[in-house]
Amino acid sequence: MSESMTIALLGQPNSGKSTFYNALTGARQHVGNWPGKTVEQCIGSFTANGKTYTVVDLPGTYSLAANSDEEIVTRDYIASGEADLICLLTDSSQLERSLFMCADYTGIRVPAVLLLNMMDVAGMQGKTVDPAVIEKKLGIPVLPFVASDKTNYSSFYELLKNAEHRNAVISSADLAKRYEEAFGETYRTVVSLLPENGISVYEPCWLFAKLAEHDPAAEKLVEGAVSAENFQRIQEALRPVEDGSSRTGSCKFAWIDYLLDGAVKTVAPDKAANTFDRIAISKRWGKPVAAGIILLSLVVSILAGYPLMAIGSALAYIGAPLADWMGSLGIHPLLISLVTEALVTGLAFTIMMCGYIFGATLVFGLIEDVGYMARISYVFDNTMQKLGLHGKAMMPFLVSFGCNIAGSSGSRVLDTWGQRMTAIAMSWVVPCGSTWGVVGLVSTVFFGPGAALVIAALFAVSVLHLKLTASIYGKRLLSDADQTGLLMELPPYHKPHWRALFKTALIRMGEAFKRAIGIVTLIAIVLCLLSYSSSGNASSSILYRFGNAIEPVTMIFGLRWQTFLAWMASWMGKEGSLGALASVFSGGSVMTAVANMTIAPADSSSVAAALTSAITKPEALAFIFAFYFNMPCVMALSSAAHETHSLKWPLRIALYYIATSLILAGIVYHLALLFW
Amino acid sequence: MKLSEVKAGQRGKILSVGGKEDFQRRITAVGIIPGGAFEVVKNDRKYPVLLDVRSTVLAVNRKDCDAVLVEVNHE
Numbered sequence: 175m176s177e178s179m180t181i182a183l184l185g186q187p188n189s190g191k192s193t194f195y196n197a198l199t200g201a202r203q204h205v206g207n208w209p210g211k212t213v214e215q216c217i218g219s220f221t222a223n224g225k226t227y228t229v230v231d232l233p234g235t236y237s238l239a240a241n242s243d244e245e246i247v248t249r250d251y252i253a254s255g256e257a258d259l260i261c262l263l264t265d266s267s268q269l270e271r272s273l274f275m276c277a278d279y280t281g282i283r284v285p286a287v288l289l290l291n292m293m294d295v296a297g298m299q300g301k302t303v304d305p306a307v308i309e310k311k312l313g314i315p316v317l318p319f320v321a322s323d324k325t326n327y328s329s330f331y332e333l334l335k336n337a338e339h340r341n342a343v344i345s346s347a348d349l350a351k352r353y354e355e356a357f358g359e360t361y362r363t364v365v366s367l368l369p370e371n372g373i374s375v376y377e378p379c380w381l382f383a384k385l386a387e388h389d390p391a392a393e394k395l396v397e398g399a400v401s402a403e404n405f406q407r408i409q410e411a412l413r414p415v416e417d418g419s420s421r422t423g424s425c426k427f428a429w430i431d432y433l434l435d436g437a438v439k440t441v442a443p444d445k446a447a448n449t450f451d452r453i454a455i456s457k458r459w460g461k462p463v464a465a466g467i468i469l470l471s472l473v474v475s476i477l478a479g480y481p482l483m484a485i486g487s488a489l490a491y492i493g494a495p496l497a498d499w500m501g502s503l504g505i506h507p508l509l510i511s512l513v514t515e516a517l518v519t520g521l522a523f524t525i526m527m528c529g530y531i532f533g534a535t536l537v538f539g540l541i542e543d544v545g546y547m548a549r550i551s552y553v554f555d556n557t558m559q560k561l562g563l564h565g566k567a568m569m570p571f572l573v574s575f576g577c578n579i580a581g582s583s584g585s586r587v588l589d590t591w592g593q594r595m596t597a598i599a600m601s602w603v604v605p606c607g608s609t610w611g612v613v614g615l616v617s618t619v620f621f622g623p624g625a626a627l628v629i630a631a632l633f634a635v636s637v638l639h640l641k642l643t644a645s646i647y648g649k650r651l652l653s654d655a656d657q658t659g660l661l662m663e664l665p666p667y668h669k670p671h672w673r674a675l676f677k678t679a680l681i682r683m684g685e686a687f688k689r690a691i692g693i694v695t696l697i698a699i700v701l702c703l704l705s706y707s708s709s710g711n712a713s714s715s716i717l718y719r720f721g722n723a724i725e726p727v728t729m730i731f732g733l734r735w736q737t738f739l740a741w742m743a744s745w746m747g748k749e750g751s752l753g754a755l756a757s758v759f760s761g762g763s764v765m766t767a768v769a770n771m772t773i774a775p776a777d778s779s780s781v782a783a784a785l786t787s788a789i790t791k792p793e794a795l796a797f798i799f800a801f802y803f804n805m806p807c808v809m810a811l812s813s814a815a816h817e818t819h820s821l822k823w824p825l826r827i828a829l830y831y832i833a834t835s836l837i838l839a840g841i842v843y844h845l846a847l848l849f850w
Numbered sequence: 851m852k853l854s855e856v857k858a859g860q861r862g863k864i865l866s867v868g869g870k871e872d873f874q875r876r877i878t879a880v881g882i883i884p885g886g887a888f889e890v891v892k893n894d895r896k897y898p899v900l901l902d903v904r905s906t907v908l909a910v911n912r913k914d915c916d917a918v919l920v921e922v923n924h925e
Contacts, residue, residue: 237879241872271881271904278879388871420867423878424885457894552909556896564911565898659911660898661876 179338180228180256184248184279185263186272187234188665190291194263194321195231196674205681208247212586212594212817215247222331230257238278239384239419240391242589249391252284253375259337260286266296266303266318267666269438270430276312277426281346281380283372287337288312289319289330300441307437313345348432350379352425357386363411373399383425386418448667454546455664460553467546468572471537475576476607479533486526493518508706516702520695523747527577527690527809528683530607534576536679538569538584543675545667555660561640562648563588564660567597574604578810579686582817591818592656598814599647599827602806603639605632608748613802615752619785620794628795632802635838639803642834647827689816690809697746697808731836732796732843734789741800741835747807755785792846800839805831851922853890854899854915861889862922869917880908882918 185191196203199218206215216231232251233244240246252260262279264272269290276288290296290303309316317333320326354361361382368378373395384392385408397405415421453459497514501507541547547569555565566587574581581601585594605613613632617625707715721735728738736755743754785794805811805828814824856862864886867874881904882888891907892900898909910918 237875239875239879241875268905271906274879274881387875389875417867417874419871419874419878420883423874423883426878427881427883427886455892455900457897548909552898552900555898555909555911565909655872658873658876659914660909661880661911661914662909663880664900664907664909 178226178228179258179334180230181259181261181334182230182232182251182257183261183263184232184252184275185234185291186236186265186275188663189234189263189265189272190321191231191234191263192674193671194289194291195229196671196677197321197324197327199229203677208251210819211243211247212819213243213247214586223335227334235275237274239387240389246391252282255284255375257284259334260284262286262288263291263321264288266290266292266301267299269296269301269303269434270427273430273433274426276344277349277429280344280349280429281377281383283343283375283377285337285341285343286314287333288314288316289321290316291319291321293318294320294323302439302441304437304439307435308433311345311348311433314342315340346377346379349425349429350377352429353379353382353386353422356421356425357382357415360386360411360415364408367400367404367408367411368396369399383422385412386415386422388418451549451667454549455552460549464550464553467541468550468575471541471572472575475533475537476530477533478536479529479531479576482529482532483526484529486522486524486529489518489522489525508703511706512699512702516698517695520691520698523698523749524687524690524694524809526608526749527579527747527807528687530577531580531686532679532683534573534580534607535583535682536675538573538576538580539675539678540670542569543670545665548662548664551660551662552664561596561600561644562652562657563593563597563600564658566660566662567593570597570601571604574601574606576607578602578604578606578806579690579813580682582810582813583682583685585817589658590656592652593658595818595820595823596644596648596651596656598818598824599651600640600643602810602827602831603636603643603803605802606748606806606810609802612744612748612751613798616785616794616801617798620789620791628798632799635799635803639834639838643830646830651823686809686813689812693808693812694746701743701746731800731840732793732846733800733836733839734793737789737793737797737800741797741804744801744804745808747809748801751801791850792843795846796839796843799842800835803831803835803838805829805835851920852916853888853901853910853918853920854893854912856890856893856899856920856922858890858893860922861887862920863887865919865921867918869914873914873917877910877914877918881906882908882910888920 183191183195195216195218198220200220202220203216203218206217207213208215213233218229218231220227220229230251232248235242235245235248238245238249240249251257260279262276264276279286288308290305290308293303296303303318305316305318315333315337317329319330364382364385365378368381370378372378372381376395381392381396385396396408400408412418453463493514496518497510500510500513538547541550550572551565551568553565554568558564558567561567566589567585569587570581570584573584578601581604582598585597585601588594588597613629614625617628621628701717704720705715705717717739721739724738725735728735733741740751740754743750789797811824811828815821818824853864864882864884866884867877867882886903889902890899891902896912898911899915900907900909902908
């Protein structure tokens with residue numbers, strides 16, 4: 175017997191799989207991506223029975239159909255034979271429904287065990303389950319379990335010992351018989367044309383079901399394994415089969431009823447409707463309540479990320495002493511400004527951004543975890559449909575108010591690539607935390623209490639912008655297969671899993687940090703070189719001369735060369751704009767100011783004074799619009815490219831944002847000129 | 851009748867699931883199959899239909915519900 179063993183956890187969403195995985199492996203975990211897919215791959219390990227077990231947490235999916243990347247990853251992994259044992263998890267409080275995964279798994283010859291998880295919840299509903307009855311029919315070990323209670327893990331370790339010993343696969347005979355009864359001659363013909371022992375780990379009955387469901391991946395597998403003539407005959411036999419998925423589904427649920435017959439007893443009928451839930455999904459109150467909770471979450475998410483943002487800010491203070499010290503060593507001034515301005519600023523920006531990502535991922539992860547996100551998706555489904563998406567796309571939109579990068583990873587809740595790309599493209603119009611900071615400052619400086627009107631105008635235009643984006647890109651990005659409507663479980667509310675939430679937030683933050691640090695530093699270096707002048711006077715830098723030369727063009731959009739530069743600087747990070755403004759109006763080095771501004775917003779009064787004396791109100795308004803509708807920062811752009819495995823689309827959409835931001839600025843400027 | 855036409859609080863049996871193959875696969879996996887019992891929890895105009903199937907509450911797109919034919923119990 176081998177000294178190590180690999181177990182894969184398989185179960186539907188909300189089956190308590192993550193709780194089990196986290197409790198089992200503790201800190202011994204590694205997170206990566208499945209090759210070529212934006213599906214998180216979680217691998218951990220634990221020691222029991224004197225040996226080391228590797229645990230693979232497969233993505234939570236409702237079935238093994240090849241509908242989504244998650245399901246394809248899951249199937250390919252099971253077929254690869256890397257796992258010695260599949261551990262099926264079900265939610266005992268919804269046993270019938272959650273055993274569907276088990277039914278879909280039946281016919282795969284990889285040894286398995288079945289954990290009837292959440293027995294405590296089932297118990298509260300007055301349900302008792304006799305595992306022996308199910309075990310006898312399934313032919314594999316079955317264990318009633320409570321994953322959130324560490325005291326019953328010893329029974330799981332015992333089960334593992336037992337499972338290794340028996341090496342049992344689920345007995346498929348009864349399910350196969352049901353397929354045969356339901357499909358008759360078609361079933362017999364197809365099975366007779368398939369290899370007698372199935373293909374790799376798949377038994378003929380499993381292959382038949384997937385073929386009847388018109389599963390493209392299974393068709394390909396069979397095509398490769400049988401002669402061309404037999405494949406054609408199989409296809410002919412299946413051609414008259416209609417509604418295959420719902421017919422095999424009926425067989426699977428009938429089989430589940432047979433499994434549970436005599437095994438489940440229910441004493442009391444369940445559930446009294448929850449008052450909060452009635453409000454949360456009510457037609458009148460659902461949306462306002464959601465809006466209130468979302469606003470509160472945004473505030474809390476900024477507070478949660480604040481310690482990191484403060485660290486980022488504090489970094490800037492090392493710039494000046496570092497420059498002095500390097501100067502005393504006689505190092506060339508260009509090199510000094512590269513290090514103290516470009517590198518330090520790049521790092522400071524990236525760390526501050528991490529604060530936003532951490533806060534947004536944690537808080538919105540919490541909302542998802544307790545079950546409320548599904549209610550938000552429900553009440554806003556009709557709103558999102560106007561954009562060609564469905565309710566689940568609320569997640570990336572909401573998270574984007576914190577940070578557009580977190581918005582990109584939030585798009586993973588959607589089912590298809592087209593939906594994800596569309597959601598990302600549209601969520602870019604959502605202003606991130608930093609955008610708010612700059613917009614708030616500049617509009618207050620120029621318009622005082624009128625800033626509220628400016629912000630209302632920005633919101634109104636955002637809606638039009640969203641509609642435009644939807645009409646331009648919706649059709650191109652959303653194919654027929656992407657037009658799936660909402661189909662979502664509203665899980666019962668439950669307590670948050672804090673450890674897992676913090677871990678996810680840290681992981682997302684780490685990913686973003688690694689991706690961003692390089693690109694931010696690069697841009698900081700370029701800006702630094704362009705704004706460098708040996709005399710120390712900004713007017714002799716390349717940037718200044720370039721700016722002056724292009725001003726006739728930028729004024730079409732109502733942008734002075736200074737505000738145009740500030741608009742460009744926001745590509746690096748939205749706060750960068752403030753710094754750029756401060757610098758060009760005070761005559762110092764751009765990068766020094768970019769650095770100082772991010773960092774010491776206390777200085778904003780000096781920017782204010784410089785701004786109001788140099789820029790007219792229409793020009794200020796033009797800048798606010800150009801800035802607000804600009805593409806997101808390059809870090810968000812690169813994370814979108816990473817999430818979608820496409821550089822072409824994010825770049826195209828970024829160009830679209832750049833163009834529309836300038837056009838909107840131009841329109842607003844010329845309109846404003848009529849009044850001032 | 852269509853699932854989208856069932857009023858809140860009504861119970862019944864699912865007769866057939868139509869629509870695209872992809873939709874059928876997804877809806878089968880969450881437990882909506884011919885012969886299955888259901889109860890509509892909420893059915894507001896312009897909102898997805900909320901139904902209780904096998905002790906799970908599901909939100910299903912309205913248009914998709916047109917493809918699910920059902921029979922309502924008359925108590």
